[in-house]
Amino acid sequence: MVMTRTDSDSCPGVLRLHEAADGPLARIRVPGGHLRPSQLLTLAEAARDLGDGTIELTSRANAQLRQVRDAVELESRLEAAGLLPSATHERVRNIIASPLSGRVGGWTDAHGLVPALDAGLRADPRLAELPGRVLFTVDDGRGDVSGLGADIGLHAIDDSDYALLLGGSDSGLRVPADRAIELVLSAAHGFLDLRDGQWRLHEIPNGPTALADRLLVDHPDLATAEVMELAARHNIPIGWLNQADDLVALGAGVPLGILPARTAEFIAAVERPVFLTPWRSIFMTDMDEWTAEQVVRVLAPMGLIFDSASRWLQVTACAGQPGCAKSLTDIRADAAAAVEEGRVLPSGTPQPALTDLTAAEVVAAGRQHWSGCERRCGRPRGAVTDIVAAPGGYRLTPPRS
Ligand code: SF4
Known part of the structure; x- marks a missing residue:
């Protein structure tokens, strides 16, 4: 390109x-x-x-x-x-x-x-x-x-x-x-x-x-x-x-x-x-x-x-609100809630692609990066599930296998 x-x-x-x-x-x-x-x-x-x-x-x-x-x-x-x-x-x-x-x-x-x-x-x-x-x-x-x-x-x-x-x-x-x-x-x-x-x-x-x-x-x-x-x-x-x-x-x-x-x-x-x-x-x-x-x-x-088994190690997030004006939500708060409420599943758990989810409905397996918009700042390289805030709710996209 x-x-x-x-x-x-x-x-x-x-x-x-x-x-x-x-x-x-x-x-x-x-x-x-x-x-x-x-x-x-x-x-x-x-x-x-x-x-x-x-x-x-x-x-x-x-x-x-x-x-x-x-x-x-x-x-x-x-x-x-x-x-x-x-x-x-x-x-x-x-x-x-x-x-x-x-x-x-x-x-x-x-x-x-x-x-x-x-x-x-x-x-x-x-x-x-x-x-x-x-x-x-x-x-x-x-x-x-x-x-x-x-x-x-x-x-x-x-x-x-x-x-x-x-x-x-x-x-x-x-x-x-x-x-x-x-x-x-x-x-x-x-x-x-x-x-x-x-x-x-x-x-x-x-x-x-x-x-x-x-x-x-x-x-x-x-x-x-x-x-x-x-x-x-x-x-x-x-x-x-x-x-x-x-x-x-x-x-x-x-x-x-x-x-x-x-x-x-x-x-x-x-x-x-x-x-x-x-x-x-x-x-x-x-x-x-x-x-x-x-x-x-x-x-x-x-x-x-x-x-080393902590679920926190699977989860990364962009800055989100209130630090980033482009963010649709407080992404770190939503990601932290997913960890604390046990909604981060072990790697290898089958993971369908989903759209229009509320924060509380997001359940994702393994490595995952939460983003407040499509730019996905700070996304780690490699196989990662993308959890992106969109106008209709969160979109969850597992890595291609
Ligand atoms: S991914 Fe979007 S919302 Fe998150 S920090 Fe980057 S520009 Fe802001």
Whole structure:
């Protein structure tokens, strides 16, 4: 499909708030999803003092604050916490890395490449021109983030080499780890050379192939290989996870990705590294067993999910009312009621397509995304039942089998 954009992308940041229906919204880029405890505390305090009291987790492992009352104060707090290191490049720092990398599984530590990629983006004035929609991924080979459709991605194929992904697919190009960031930055320049207003690489006709060809001209010594298939996976690690260094990580689900400031303050008080994930969950890492047990004991009653069988993990929702003027209803309230009233059925339960349902009539099986209109913002990739608010009521569309 040929797609030319005539408008600039409207992705919000901290310096450019989005005027949502419920007030200004700030999106804070968190490269690799990594937050130091002090940074999480800054976000929590900002959410409570300057926002609506919650931190929204996004499908790009970033954070959002709603109803921002004092943008200048927010900017100053985030800057002091190291969460706004560049005024010019803040919206291009969309980098997702395998969250558990370097601690549990994977060929290599993907987080080791994130600071260099982030610094490389920020150091290059031209790369500030990248649309805010452009996504970078670094997958340590387990395949958890390579299926997210990044414009430019790295996927470890062993402990010292990466496959280059372009437009969500394997380009066939292979690069050693010590040249990987250079190649990604070169690809970012190539995208800017090729684009004619498009926001994403896949929107450019033949974009990924054209970009791979250019990269081979500029880097003729790159190895090539047969392309790999990369599928979107939905296997969120939840609960107790033993790290390679005998410490413990905890995967915690966050209902509908809404993390209350008070819960975030408790997490920060553990004083261990925290990772936001593209599944709107969090990983708390580097704990000894006693600490991890206390964390579960305190945070489970506060609503964090440590049970991988929880139905909350099947359900995502867009912002809906009152945050989005396009929404026909309070979508999060309806989705939460479906979970709490037992109307989320196990995966595999037969699921017919239905229309014109009241919220209370919606009963859906397995992974499901609730949307307040047809745009279906935040819909996860892969097989998901769509539950969309329409003028006549909810329309329920199961995934094609
Ligand atoms: S899906 Fe529609 S209602 Fe929901 S946030 Fe997006 S535009 Fe708003």
